[in-house]
Amino acid sequence: MGPHKNKARRFPLLPLRGLLVYPSMVLHLDVGRDKSVKALEKAMVDDNLILLCSQSEVNIEEPSPDEIFKIGTIAKVRQMLKLPNGTIRVLVEGLERAEVIEYMDNEEYYEVQARELPEEENNDPEVHALMRTVLTEFEHYINLSKKVTPETMAAVSDIEEPGRLADVITSHLVIKIKDKQHILEAVDIRMRLERLLDILHSEREVLELERKISQRVKKQMEKTQREYYLREQMKAIQKELGEKEGRAGEAEELRQQLAELTVPEKVQEKIEKEIDRLEKTPANSAEGGIIRNYLDWLLSLPWDKRTTDDLDLHHAEQILNEDHYGLDKPKERVLEYLAVQKLVKKLKGPILCLVGPPGVGKTSLARSIAKSLGREFVRISLGGVRDEAEIRGHRRTYVGAMPGRIIQGMRNAGSMNPVFLLDEIDKMASDFRGDPSAALLEVLDPEQNNTFSDHFVEVPFDLSNVMFVTTANSVQSIPRPLLDRMEMLYIPGYTELEKLQIGRQYLLPKQTEEHGLTTEQLEVGEDTLLKVVREYTRESGVRNLEQQIAALCRKAARAIVSDELEKVIITPDDIKDYLGVPKFRYGLVEKENQIGSVTGLAWTEVGGETLTIEVTVVPGSGKLMLTGKLGDVMKESAQAAFSYTRSKAGELDIPTDFYEKNDIHIHIPEGAIPKDGPSAGITIATALISALTGRYVSKEVAMTGEITLRGRVLPIGGLKEKTLAAHRAGYKKILLPQDNERDLKDIPDSIKEELTFVPVATMDQVLEHALVHEATLH
Template sequence: MGPNKNKGRRFPLLPLRGLLVYPSMVLHLDVGRDKSVKALEKAMVDDNLILLCSQSEVSIEEPSEDEIFRIGTVAKVRQMLKLPNGTIRVLVEGLERAEIIQYIDNEEYYEVQARELPEEETNDPEVSALMRTVLTQFEHYINLSKKVTPETLAAVSDIEEPGRLADVITSHLLIKIKDKQDILETVDIRARLERLLDILNNEREVLELERKINQRVKKQMEKTQREYYLREQMKAIQKELGEKEGRAGEVEELRQQLSELTVPEKVQEKIEKEIDRLEKMPASSAEGSVIRNYVDWLISLPWSKSTDDDLDLHHAEAILNEDHYGLDKPKERVLEYLAVQKLVKKLKGPILCLVGPPGVGKTSLARSIAKSLGREFVRISLGGVRDEAEIRGHRRTYVGAMPGRIIQGMKTAGSTNPVFLMDEIDKMASDFRGDPSAALLEVLDPEQNNTFSDHFIEVPFDLSNVMFVTTANSVQSIPRPLLDRMEMLSIPGYTELEKMQIAKQYLLPKQTEEHGLTPEQLEIGEDALLRMIREYTRESGVRNLEQQVAALCRKAAKAIVSDNLEKVSIEPDQIKDYLGVPKFRYGLIEKEDQIGSVTGLAWTEVGGETLTIEVTVVPGSGKLMLTGKLGDVMKESAQAAFSYTRSKAKALHIADDFHEKNDIHIHIPEGAIPKDGPSAGITIATALISALTGRPVSKEVAMTGEITLRGRVLPIGGLKEKTLAAHRAGYKKILLPMDNERDLRDIPESVRNDLTFVPVSHMDQVLEEALIAPKETPETIQPLI
């Protein structure tokens, strides 16, 4: 269109920032700049026409002529409204394109000479095809963009003028002002449609790329982020609904607890998996409570919590001595463990077995070990346990399943390295439900217990840092494979002097405090304590002694309250007034030397005992009778003693046919008590020979040892317990097998000083020491045959 056809006319100019108006567009504009306001006022005064051109740079407040595009749109001002903030809102309608020829004035407002660029009409089929293509591409754009409503497509489809179609579509596109200006400046309709088609194709490709990138990013989004996002949404929904409690609240609480724990990787995965299962469970599902219980157990176990060992040997020794009197060997073993731990830093927990009669302090010693090490202490009792599941737990498929006692104990301890006491390990039993002692093999094996498997927990648990302490009354009752895994520490019992010190230092202060007495209110002398020990107790431990002390405290408390006494002093002679008639006779030795009666020494689960063996020979037909509820081993010992006596009849001046003309009755009193064991051979033989020869046995002699048919004396066990029993009973001389002489060092010095020990290797030595020489010669003695 040549300039000579249209010289143009004058228009006030309104520069637009970030906005562009096409012909046929109707829209509101907010005008605030002074020059723009004055240009509007000029237009309202004249013919309501104004030229709208866009700035090339949005940020410029007062653009120069070069910073305003040359082609814009002539618009008619339809409405003008002044807003409270001083801005003017105008409604404009675009009429047609116009090109600035020159600027006339730009002082108060922009005034320009511009020529209008009218649309050309065309019936070109190619233009119609371009229109259809543009509409199709615009439809794709709408589908991809989602920012243009489908109603816009319907409105645009009704436009028949190709130029107007291009302008309206461009106005709806989210493209740069420069691209919109290109469409505005393209006066030729065909070129305009082709340019719009390029823009639409380009936008469609960009949108498709954006969608692909979004999908890729979405796929790459980490699982945890997605779950976190969803959980946050779920939390928000639950919060709105007021459903914070319930299954979702449980799951959140469990996840919070898990995040605060340090657990092995496999355990972490297991717990997370079970929490996910719990989350998906319906609230009404019965299995949900089973899973919750399982997860609670896994979270509550001490997978990584441990206590620091107090490696101060002097401090540990002071604690052990403060709590217990004597017990040198167990104390020394604990201090050795501490010393090695200090050097090695990491030592597998030992498995100690404290063996001894009741009341000697096995359980309390284990508690003191934990105190001296600075460790947690946990105790379980195995007495009467006969179900393997008590140790290893039940499988979770069972109703009411729960972990075994080991895992329960570890949860109670709350650390990976407690002192774990297993009381009464010799009292376990086995039946159709399994053998619990076999299940303990894994627990008490240092090579296996680092991966202990509980049927309920299902993941390995490390027990290698636990210091296991077991207690038993009898080694014989512990299964051999289990015994092999433990280190035996024997606590045989206390002497009278030790008992007196224990009563003074531990039992009396403890009981006076428990009975509300002060040390000044009750005074019991050493002589009174000694009489109480001798005449009212007969035990290896001090349990019965503590009961008697408690009885004295009760009597004293009653006397103080009822008689208003300030102090109660108990003398030896007054003991029977408080405790009644003495229960035991101190000094069981016979007052006279006896024929056919010998004192043997026996070991029992409650300590050592003296055992009187009596033999009577009466005329008969050669019967050998054994009474006193004897076990098989003791019956065999009696048979061996009888055969030995027959073989030595001539040397002992006994008639060769004594066994044919006499009945021999061997009896051990207290017939209701079962007796068995390989340590009564020499005792029975001595009693038998004494009865047959008429030679009395010294009242001060007690003996222990097994016999062979040739008269050899075999070693026995439990020498310390037996010696203490002989000492309690008042015997002065003890005959023991030669092979047991090395065990004498275990016997307290106070006892060794009171007794005479005679090691013997043959029956001849036994007879020489035990039998008193006859007052008449052997030829004149008439044996009891």
């Protein structure tokens, strides 16, 4: 070993992926990366020597010096061949180990300073002993592993140099690159043999484990085959004895089930035909499972089961009144249906649609209807349903096919005449999977639903005895054809008095019980409840009220448990401590008459609301500004009101050129909330005229109505909801279109007593009631 051998020299470097070359190995490499090709070309130009180092990670396309092992093998390039796909195949021969000292700055390829690490001769007897042990272990490895051929053993046994022996054996092992690198880095021969011995030991253990597992699996397979053979023998014996087994036994069982049912003739034929098909289907066929599933569905439907209606009208009325306060129209409709049933004996089920704001008890009313009739009750929610198959079912050819929700509901009901609630019918969507609302037409049409066809069931199913009840918050989003088939029952929301009674009679006892309290432990007076209704809720229904009552019960329960009180009495003054600062101001009425500010009434899906409309006139060039997130209908109402005011300027003592010299700004506060709908025309006109004439608007007046350019007042909808909103806010006089006078019969007497209703037909009448002269200001 001369000193020149240990000197650092420059080498082009070729990083290897998932591969490692030892000294004295000859093998082919495929080189495709640009840097690697350039390194090869450099080697060919110089002395055919190249340094081969492995990458620590296989996936990296351009490894950094940190991602390439420091110790590799100097190799001689023997042959180069360009392949058609652009890669180069090279034949390399490993010469000896080398260690990278530093990387050169070379953009084109990896170039390094490397120091050769030559083999040291070691004739120590211990090394020879290690060699023998390694050979013995390798022989065991070959016997256990199927990946190394026995001929390899013969080739390896002839090697006399211990270092080379370790290298050759490692190259034949199927182990990780990191382990192979570990051997390459062991320059000391004794250490190299010891490391190899460790690897061989652990590999042998793994292989022995693998062998044990495969033997166990083989035994299990033999057992399964044996069982199959015995089963086949058993079948043959049963056949000889005349016993029925397998599909035949299954078919017999299904026929027995069919015999116990009374089904329509067509259905009977269909089921018999399917049972025959099932019998002929091989035991392990997938088709058999599909037929079996279909038969299970057909046999589990309530073809002949009906519940008997409880036709005692007084009993039914009592149940409806026990569960719900008010709601006279829906209750009346149910009792009428019962009376007709009693006379006719067979009546097609009505299809009712309960329309009203959230929290008024639509869903629970449907449950009470079922209870009062003595029928089964099924509820499905249509909110967000957008797939036609949800209603109609899938065809049986699809994997995982199922009947639609209607048939599933009928199976759950277990009778042909349940009360079937389709909740949130206005929340259905439609997309590329079809239109579920169109699929519902057949279900909700009394002329068609006696032969409802589900894609999965395939035979007509009679839904004509079902009493369908649907619920919706607004009618606008229900498709017209569907709306046409249903009978609308509007639940407009509750008055303050009704809310108070509901809270006292229903919600408070229910929540007290749910929170583990008794009436002796918690006392909430009527005046306390009224304060909760007025200052902590502003809604048409009573859901929010129930939440507030639940909060009172929770706080009371805590006081009883932690402070060990016997009884909690909540007075109106205590409410702040229990529910915090009031969320709403009861009675929003202005303290004084205002100029250019008028209260309008609006209808929303969640009930009625009051809207303040403000108008201000400032010097300008005749611009009309509208703000407050108004929809198109509102904007058009404002334009109409503006045009009406211009046309009547002379009569109203307004300068006729007011629109040329002034800018008019119409604003509806709460700019974040979208506002739309035809009912604010007269309100905007009144505010505009008030602002232009400087006359005050009566603080006690609220109004609703649409305006024409001639100043006529057009009718509007949702009068009851709007009236309740005005009453909640504390207004005393309501101006309404004359054509809406007929709707006053729907308004509870308790409200009529507290409010004055003024029907108006023209804008002049509106102004007469709404505007006050300055003299009468105070």
